[in-house]
Amino acid sequence: MAVVTSADVARASGVSRTTVSYVLNGTPGTTISAATRARVLEAAERLGYAPSAAARTLRRGRSDLVVVVLPHWPIGPVVDALLDRLTTDLAERGLSVLVHHGRGRRPLADLWRHVSPRAVVGLAPFDPAELDAMRRAGITPVGALVGRDGRDPAPDPAAYAGAQEGIGRLQAEHLLGRGRSRLAYAAPADERLAGFAAQRLAGVRAACAAAGAAHPLVAEVPPDPDAAAEVCRVWAAAGVDGVLAYNDEVALAVLAGLRAVGARVPEDVAVVGVDDEPAARLAVPPLSTVQQEIEVEADHLAAVTLATLDGRAVPPHPPTSVRLVVRGSS
Amino acid sequence: MAVVTSADVARASGVSRTTVSYVLNGTPGTTISAATRARVLEAAERLGYAPSAAARTLRRGRSDLVVVVLPHWPIGPVVDALLDRLTTDLAERGLSVLVHHGRGRRPLADLWRHVSPRAVVGLAPFDPAELDAMRRAGITPVGALVGRDGRDPAPDPAAYAGAQEGIGRLQAEHLLGRGRSRLAYAAPADERLAGFAAQRLAGVRAACAAAGAAHPLVAEVPPDPDAAAEVCRVWAAAGVDGVLAYNDEVALAVLAGLRAVGARVPEDVAVVGVDDEPAARLAVPPLSTVQQEIEVEADHLAAVTLATLDGRAVPPHPPTSVRLVVRGSS
DNA sequence: CTGAAAGCGCTTACAG
DNA sequence: CTGAAAGCGCTTACAG
Numbered sequence: 001m002a003v004v005t006s007a008d009v010a011r012a013s014g015v016s017r018t019t020v021s022y023v024l025n026g027t028p029g030t031t032i033s034a035a036t037r038a039r040v041l042e043a044a045e046r047l048g049y050a051p052s053a054a055a056r057t058l059r060r061g062r063s064d065l066v067v068v069v070l071p072h073w074p075i076g077p078v079v080d081a082l083l084d085r086l087t088t089d090l091a092e093r094g095l096s097v098l099v100h101h102g103r104g105r106r107p108l109a110d111l112w113r114h115v116s117p118r119a120v121v122g123l124a125p126f127d128p129a130e131l132d133a134m135r136r137a138g139i140t141p142v143g144a145l146v147g148r149d150g151r152d153p154a155p156d157p158a159a160y161a162g163a164q165e166g167i168g169r170l171q172a173e174h175l176l177g178r179g180r181s182r183l184a185y186a187a188p189a190d191e192r193l194a195g196f197a198a199q200r201l202a203g204v205r206a207a208c209a210a211a212g213a214a215h216p217l218v219a220e221v222p223p224d225p226d227a228a229a230e231v232c233r234v235w236a237a238a239g240v241d242g243v244l245a246y247n248d249e250v251a252l253a254v255l256a257g258l259r260a261v262g263a264r265v266p267e268d269v270a271v272v273g274v275d276d277e278p279a280a281r282l283a284v285p286p287l288s289t290v291q292q293e294i295e296v297e298a299d300h301l302a303a304v305t306l307a308t309l310d311g312r313a314v315p316p317h318p319p320t321s322v323r324l325v326v327r328g329s330s
Numbered sequence: 331m332a333v334v335t336s337a338d339v340a341r342a343s344g345v346s347r348t349t350v351s352y353v354l355n356g357t358p359g360t361t362i363s364a365a366t367r368a369r370v371l372e373a374a375e376r377l378g379y380a381p382s383a384a385a386r387t388l389r390r391g392r393s394d395l396v397v398v399v400l401p402h403w404p405i406g407p408v409v410d411a412l413l414d415r416l417t418t419d420l421a422e423r424g425l426s427v428l429v430h431h432g433r434g435r436r437p438l439a440d441l442w443r444h445v446s447p448r449a450v451v452g453l454a455p456f457d458p459a460e461l462d463a464m465r466r467a468g469i470t471p472v473g474a475l476v477g478r479d480g481r482d483p484a485p486d487p488a489a490y491a492g493a494q495e496g497i498g499r500l501q502a503e504h505l506l507g508r509g510r511s512r513l514a515y516a517a518p519a520d521e522r523l524a525g526f527a528a529q530r531l532a533g534v535r536a537a538c539a540a541a542g543a544a545h546p547l548v549a550e551v552p553p554d555p556d557a558a559a560e561v562c563r564v565w566a567a568a569g570v571d572g573v574l575a576y577n578d579e580v581a582l583a584v585l586a587g588l589r590a591v592g593a594r595v596p597e598d599v600a601v602v603g604v605d606d607e608p609a610a611r612l613a614v615p616p617l618s619t620v621q622q623e624i625e626v627e628a629d630h631l632a633a634v635t636l637a638t639l640d641g642r643a644v645p646p647h648p649p650t651s652v653r654l655v656v657r658g659s660s
Numbered sequence: 661c662t663g664a665a666a667g668c669g670c671t672t673a674c675a676g
Numbered sequence: 677c678t679g680a681a682a683g684c685g686c687t688t689a690c691a692g
Contacts, residue, residue, distance in 0.1 A: 003468040005685060016663045021687055031661060048466035050439065053446040054393065055685035057384035058668050064444045067428065080405040080431070087432035096444040098397065098428035101410070102417035109380070114394045114426040115445065116383040136378035138333035223608045225616065252612040259614070278553045279609040282582040284589070286555065335669060346679045351671055361677060385669035388684050 004049045013043035020044070024051070057116055062138075066090055066097050066305060067117040071124035072104040073192040076249075078275050079123070082298045086121075089302035109133045119309055121301065142305045164196055167290055167322055168203025171244040171272045174288070174324055176211045180242030180270055183208060184235050186254050188246045189222035197246050200274075204244055221245070221253045228257030236263050241270065242330075248273035248280045251287055255329070259284075270330040285328030293321050334379045343373035350374070354381070387446055392468075396420055396427050396635060397447040401454035402434040403522040406579075408605050409453070412628045416451075419632035425449075439463045449639055451631065454525075472635045494526055497620050497652055498533025501574040501602045504618070504654055506541045510572030510600055513538060514565050516584050518576045519552035527576050530604075534574055551575070551583045558587030566593050571600065572660075578603035578610045581617055585659070589614075600660040615658030623651050 006024075010017045015036060022030045023040040032040075043049075057063040068083060087097040095118070100111060108120075108130050119140040126134070126141055134141050168185075175183060185204055187197045204216055217238060219231045232254065235243070243258075245251035251273030255265060263269050265285055273280060273289040280287040296318050307314045336354075340347045345366060352360045353370040362370075373379075387393040398413060417427040425448070430441060438450075438460050449470040456464070456471055464471045498515075505513060515534055517527045534546055547568060549561045562584065565573070573588075575581035581603030585595060593599050595615055603610060603619040610617040626648050637644045 004466065006687095007685080017686080018663060018688080019661090022662090025687085027688085033661070036662085048463070050442055050463065050467035052388065052685050053442060053444055054384045054387035055668090056443070056687080058382065058388050058670085058684090059686045059688090061668065063384065074407055075405070075410040077404055077406065083431040087430075088435050091432075091436060091440070096441050097432075098430055098445065100417075100428055101413040102421075102427075105418050106421055110421070111426050112380055112383060113386070114383055115428065133378070133380065136334065137380035223612060225612060228612075249608050249612075252609055256612045256614075277609075278579050279582055279607075282553060282555060282558075282579075282586045284586075284614045336671095337669080347670080348672080348679060349677090352678090355671085357672090363677070366678085382669050385684090386671080388668090388686085389670045389672085391684070 003052075004047045006049070006051065008047055009040065009044045009049050012047060013039040015040060024049075063116050063118050064095050065115065065117045066095050066119045066121060067111070067115065068097060068099045068121045068123065069103055069108065069126075070099060070101055071192075073190065073196075075101075076247075076275065077277055078292060078294055081294045082123075082301070085295055085298035086302055089299060090305065093306060095305075109137075112137045112139065119305055121305055140308055142301075142308050163317075163321070164199035165203035165206065167274055167292075168200035168205075168244065169207045170203075170290055170322055170324060171200075171274070172204040172207035172216075173211075174272060174326075175242035175244065175270055175330060176207065176213055178242075178270065178330060181213050182239050183213065183242045183244060184217040184219065184238075184240045186221040186231075186243055186245040186250045187218060188250050189220045193246065200246060216244070221250050221257065223249060223253050225253070225256040225260060228253040229260035230257075232257035232263065233261045236261055236269070241268065243269060243271045245271065245273045248275045248277045248287060248289055251289070251329075252279060252283055255283055255285075255287070265329050272324075272330050276325050280325075281327065283329070288327045288330035289325050290322055291325050293323065296321050333382075334377045336379070336381065338377055339370065339374045339379050342377060343369040345370060354379075393446050393448050394425050395445065395447045396425050396449045396451060397441070397445065398427060398429045398451045398453065399433055399438065399456075400429060400431055401522075403520065403526075405431075406605065407607055408622060408624055411624045412453075412631070415625055415628035416632055419629060420635065423636060425635075439467075442467045442469065449635055451635055470638055472631075472638050493647075493651070494529035495533035495536065497604055497622075498530035498535075498574065499537045500533075500620055500652055500654060501530075501604070502534040502537035502546075503541075504602060504656075505572035505574065505600055505660060506537065506543055508572075508600065508660060511543050512569050513543065513572045513574060514547040514549070514568075514570040516551040516561075516573055516575040516580045517548060518580050519550045523576065530576060546574070551580050551587065553579060553583050555583070555586040555590060558583040559590035560587075562587035562593065563591045566591055566599070571598065573599060573601045575601065575603045578605045578607045578617060578619055581619070581659075582609060582613055585613055585615075585617070595659050602654075602660050606655050610655075611657065613659070618657045618660035619655050620652055621655050623653065626651050 006017050006020045010020045020040055023037050090097050119142050121142045131141055185201050221228050221231050243254050245254050251271055254271050258265055258269055273287050276289045276291040280289045303315050336347050336350045340350045350370055353367050420427050449472050451472045461471055515531050551558050551561050573584050575584050581601055584601050588595055603617050606619045606621040610619045633645045
């Protein structure tokens with residue numbers, strides 16, 4: 001089954017490849033007779049012609065492919081929703097999105113040997129060597145959550161920190177506002193998440209300091225009922241009355257641990273997660289959580305990508321991208 | 331920042347582009363002097379040369395890119411793990427994996443205008459029109475879970491059904507084996523999952539029939555405590571003593587619903603999920619579930635992809651890819 | 661209104 | 677041991 005080229009279509013419709021290209025691309029400024037146009041379209045359809053992406057990219061000097069590089073850490077429904085929306089957003093502008101998994105297993109540079117993206121969007125910061133390699137390959141790097149202040153179109157680790165801190169701060173302010181005064185932070189056991197956890201924790205600390213509350217206790221809570229119970233026993237003994245969890249999964253472990261040590265939620269201890277995963281509202285008790293407005297985030301990421309590609313100023317980050325969902329656990 | 335080409339490297343090292351290509355690709359059968367080789371390598375490194383994937387693909391007539399097309403439905407940690415492993419597996423053979431989200435929003439054919447994959451792996455069956463378009467574009471389609479019987483390297487909806495049915499059968503046999511006789515099937519409310527749910531349900535029905543048990547009751551259980559309670563009330567009244575859930579998320583909803591109507595788990599009703607997501611072991615009570623051995627599945631999918639590309643016979647599916655994890659809920 | 665020709669960057673027979 | 681040249685499939689000035 002030989003692949004059909006534009007030359008085949010030209011031959012079949014009795015015109016030149018130029019005309020085929022004009023018709024199929026709807027090139028503006030050309031005037032092809034309706035009859036010719038119809039013949040070309042018919043031939044292309046009949047032969048099942050699909051233009052070669054490689055040739056088109058080579059000739060144009062740029063592709064319409066955007067590669068999203070996923071962080072090293074596990075992906076949940078929130079990121080999935082983000083990717084879906086981003087794909088739809090960018091498709092409206094003629095850009096195709098493809099996602100790279102397995103980051104960290106081998107250098108990103110290997111990928112550029114096999115594919116020529118126009119831009120690469122990172123959900124976590126790139127390191128300088130990666131940035132350099134991309135730019136040398138003519139690829140535009142785009143940072144997620146970058147440009148919150150509208151300043152820097154380049155990936156900036158500090159910008160991530162800002163968004164993450166906001167989450168921690170919101171969690172802490174919620175419990176402090178409900179009269180809880182002895183807070184603990186439940187960090188994830190997965191070390192790949194340590195960076196994010198540290199940033200969210202910084203937000204928690206800031207909120208505690210601002211409210212004049214005690215420094216929060218901190219411990220890793222693995223997704224295991226027994227291990228979680230051990231941590232919760234210590235916390236209960238220390239008089240902890242509120243737990244901020246890194247995300248809903250960690251929060252679920254905290255709920256299991258508290259149950260095991262006989263602490264009542266929310267009477268004795270209030271718990272707040274992050275993400276609003278489906279499991280949150282089904283938990284016992286239903287879990288209060290911080291919801292990231294992922295559609296807003298995706299739309300912004302799409303806007304940042306387009307602005308960066310166009311060389312325009314990066315739009316400011318929308319103000320409210322996180323909000324609290326209060327349920328039975330707080 | 332002009333992009334560096336092999337001609338630049340040739341000029342900088344005082345050799346022809348031919349020699350640059352030979353050195354950089356380690357082309358076998360060529361004998362380049364060590365001194366020349368070193369000069370070329372040094373120049374490429376110094377200039378930050380990255381070969382053009384588009385040109386290489388055009389020239390070679392094929393790329394080393396494999397695109398995985400995600401199904402229309404929501405992605406959880408299981409699929410994430412599968413993609414990670416598949417990416418690593420295929421990278422060992424020089425293939426790069428990129429993942430397409432947002433299926434169904436627009437035709438896959440649009441994607442082939444922007445990228446030239448060597449193969450496309452579908453986690454759900456392709457429809458005939460898509461298959462046709464891919465083949466005409468010179469792309470090799472590969473079906474997930476295909477070739478279980480080693481017969482058909484082409485995507486085959488029936489092969490999916492086989493794997494899915496096995497899951498439902500395993501769930502049902504477990505509860506029937508524990509003396510439960512009045513089973514119910516908790517289907518997902520998300521209509522995009524209806525196809526899979528129907529296949530798993532078929533396995534449940536087969537197991538019930540084989541054991542001489544009554545036909546299972548069937549209802550959709552949304553991820554909402556109140557809605558789930560409504561369903562569970564009906565089931566409790568009907569004397570249901572065992573519930574098979576489409577996946578862990580649905581099972582969590584069932585647990586919430588049963589709790590709401592005062593049914594004890596597992597004393598009154600046993601519950602079994604699918605996936606072994608982190609939330610399963612943290613549920614109240616900890617959830618029994620069917621675990622898919624996703625690494626095995628990923629390795630097999632990689633093997634199927636390679637065999638299909640090489641025109642070899644597709645390897646048989648490994649025998650045990652699902653297993654039961656028994657916890658407190660059954 | 662349409663076609664002949666150049667050229668994107670690479671790889672690879674082929675010639676020396 | 678190394679280079680000149682062709683050609684992958686496309687788009688786009690340019691010529692008619």
